[in-house]
Amino acid sequence: MNLLWLEIYKTFSRWRTYIGFGFIALVVILTEVVMKLSAGEIVHRMMRSLQKDFLVFGNVLNGWFVTAFIMNSLHIHIPFLIALVAGDIVSGEATSGTVRFLLIRPPSRYRIITAKYVTTIFYTAGLVVFLGLMCILPGLALFGSGDLVVHHFGKFGIVFIPEAEIPIRMLVAFVAAIWSMTAVASIAFLFSTLVENSIGPIIGTMAVVVVFLVIGNFPFDFFRSLKPYLFTTYMVFWQQFLDDPIRWQEIVKSAVILGLHSLGLFFIAFGVYARKDIKS
Amino acid sequence: MEESSRTEVVLRTNGLSKRFGKRWATKDLNLEVHRGDIFGFLGPNGAGKSTTIRMILTLLGPTLGSIEIFGKDLQKNRCSILSRVCGIVEKPDFYLYLSAYKNLEILGSMTRSVRREEIMEALDAVGLRSRAFEKVKTFSHGMKQRLGIAQALLTQPELIILDEPTSGLDPQGMKEVRELIKKLSLDRNMTIFLSSHLLSEVELVATRMAVINHGELIVQGEASDLLEREATEYSIQAPPLDAAIKLIHNLPWVEIVSSENGKIGVHVSPGHASELNRLLVTHEIDVSSFYPHRTLEDFFLKVTEGTSEI
Numbered sequence: 001m002n003l004l005w006l007e008i009y010k011t012f013s014r015w016r017t018y019i020g021f022g023f024i025a026l027v028v029i030l031t032e033v034v035m036k037l038s039a040g041e042i043v044h045r046m047m048r049s050l051q052k053d054f055l056v057f058g059n060v061l062n063g064w065f066v067t068a069f070i071m072n073s074l075h076i077h078i079p080f081l082i083a084l085v086a087g088d089i090v091s092g093e094a095t096s097g098t099v100r101f102l103l104i105r106p107p108s109r110y111r112i113i114t115a116k117y118v119t120t121i122f123y124t125a126g127l128v129v130f131l132g133l134m135c136i137l138p139g140l141a142l143f144g145s146g147d148l149v150v151h152h153f154g155k156f157g158i159v160f161i162p163e164a165e166i167p168i169r170m171l172v173a174f175v176a177a178i179w180s181m182t183a184v185a186s187i188a189f190l191f192s193t194l195v196e197n198s199i200g201p202i203i204g205t206m207a208v209v210v211v212f213l214v215i216g217n218f219p220f221d222f223f224r225s226l227k228p229y230l231f232t233t234y235m236v237f238w239q240q241f242l243d244d245p246i247r248w249q250e251i252v253k254s255a256v257i258l259g260l261h262s263l264g265l266f267f268i269a270f271g272v273y274a275r276k277d278i279k280s
Numbered sequence: 281m282e283e284s285s286r287t288e289v290v291l292r293t294n295g296l297s298k299r300f301g302k303r304w305a306t307k308d309l310n311l312e313v314h315r316g317d318i319f320g321f322l323g324p325n326g327a328g329k330s331t332t333i334r335m336i337l338t339l340l341g342p343t344l345g346s347i348e349i350f351g352k353d354l355q356k357n358r359c360s361i362l363s364r365v366c367g368i369v370e371k372p373d374f375y376l377y378l379s380a381y382k383n384l385e386i387l388g389s390m391t392r393s394v395r396r397e398e399i400m401e402a403l404d405a406v407g408l409r410s411r412a413f414e415k416v417k418t419f420s421h422g423m424k425q426r427l428g429i430a431q432a433l434l435t436q437p438e439l440i441i442l443d444e445p446t447s448g449l450d451p452q453g454m455k456e457v458r459e460l461i462k463k464l465s466l467d468r469n470m471t472i473f474l475s476s477h478l479l480s481e482v483e484l485v486a487t488r489m490a491v492i493n494h495g496e497l498i499v500q501g502e503a504s505d506l507l508e509r510e511a512t513e514y515s516i517q518a519p520p521l522d523a524a525i526k527l528i529h530n531l532p533w534v535e536i537v538s539s540e541n542g543k544i545g546v547h548v549s550p551g552h553a554s555e556l557n558r559l560l561v562t563h564e565i566d567v568s569s570f571y572p573h574r575t576l577e578d579f580f581l582k583v584t585e586g587t588s589e590i
């Protein structure tokens with residue numbers, strides 16, 4: 001516990017840790033203000049196709065819709081913010097030279113690396129929770145509440161989720177988002193144990209995420225056949241909690257695959273670091 | 281100090297070897313450090329000093345051989361051994377965004393819980409008490425070096441390992457660190473393992489020493505024995521010079537090699553340096569300075585000639 005507390009203290013004493021929080025606060029507030037100012041235009045666009053077939057009334061552009069919209073928009077950017085800290089948490093000690101003090105202390109490397117990994121997950125969870133709070137609280141304050149209108153996950157069509165169900169669905173969607181981002185954090189963490197500078201793991205993680213996303217979205221049979229083997233395919237499984245009906249089998253499958261990725265990557269990092277010669 | 285505790289082996293390396301790719305950084309090193317020693321570990325840059333220290337502090341794993349500290353195998357008893365050992369490897373690097381106090385608190389509490397007074401005492405011992413709550417990024421290299429020693433002191437270790445502790449310091453800083461090392465050995469009975477590429481640095485503090493080159497041990501033993509075995513060049517400032525030269529000419533174990541700028545350079549046979557000093561003084565010659573001229577290179581040449589094998 002002591003080691004974990006020390007790691008958390010060190011991580012949250014650095015200004016770099018707050019870049020992600022600052023970015024989220026800025027982008028979310030800016031988006032919400034712009035959406036508020038352009039509310040009429042947005043509602044018009046949303047309703048243009050729907051009103052041909054449906055009679056829609058009530059507060060469609062509400063805080064829940066804004067939250068779902070921002071979460072969908074930022075799922076590429078959040079991994080970068082996570083990599084900023086996760087990619088630096090081990091390699092940063094080598095860059096700054098403090099690794100030479102850290103690893104000559106009695107705690108084993110296994111304990112140190114585990115404390116660092118848990119800190120990484122703690123930061124990841126903190127960032128996603130912050131995103132959620134930044135979306136929901138000002139969103140509800142600015143746009144009010146109402147039913148949620150979203151696209152069907154992976155299909156053509158729309159879903160209406162009653163207002164009463166939304167808070168619990170949002171909560172589990174954010175927990176699922178933390179689970180997804182843990183896999184990204186684990187990649188950055190593994191890279192961080194392999195090298196002695198922080199830039200490599202950050203860029204490396206983003207390269208993996210972007211390349212996998214691009215491969216997964218190419219409309220060719222060869223790339224489609226690869227899609228089930230790319231962790232990025234499962235990264236947006238949180239969206240399924242905002243779908244109807246909720247497909248639990250797919251959710252469990254995605255969660256297990258992402259969990260195995262995280263665990264596997266951590267154990268590789270664990271093994272690499274335990275045997276690593278510290279030359280920096 | 282009792283003789284029995286003086287000869288207790290605190291650190292022993294057995295055939296310690298480390299290979300990086302095809303290059304052996306150290307080969308078959310057999311070192312022995314006794315309790316209470318200030319052990320000078322000498323060698324030119326690239327000789328394998330830092331590699332050896334990194335292996336002793338578990339930053340590197342040996343390719344061959346083993347390390348025993350306090351009579352226990354280091355690999356099997358890492359945690360219990362490292363709770364009694366501390367060190368600085370190469371330059372002391374800290375969390376620059378934290379204060380000196382917080383750095384010590386973090387590093388110290390990885391060994392055991394440390395109280396505020398202990399941290400302040402350690403800072404006091406190295407003269408940094410007044411800067412305790414300033415961020416380390418505002419510290420000079422010398423201050424970081426002293427803070428490094430403070431973190432080594434904090435957990436009251438029995439063995440301190442210092443890798444080139446005076447490196448990059450100005451003469452005043454070097455003197456302060458030397459004094460601190462002597463004080464730790466005398467006041468706290470700590471065993472100090474000190475690496476350097478400067479013989480002049482080590483000979484001022486070391487009680488025992490070892491010399492390595494190209495990763496291999498050249499010589500090891502009591503510092504006084506090693507340094508006084510060979511005829512050594514001394515520089516003497518002793519006005520009036522004529523009287524001193526006249527006196528020295530009659531001594532069979534001294535050879536004058538130079539005389540300029542108010543100084544005489546002499547070669548003195550082993551074991552006669554203090555006798556020469558005494559003679560000069562008893563003949564009413566004011567000796568204002570009397571110091572050896574030894575370079576690590578000279579020392580290497582002499583010990584590798586095979587005349588100083590221990």
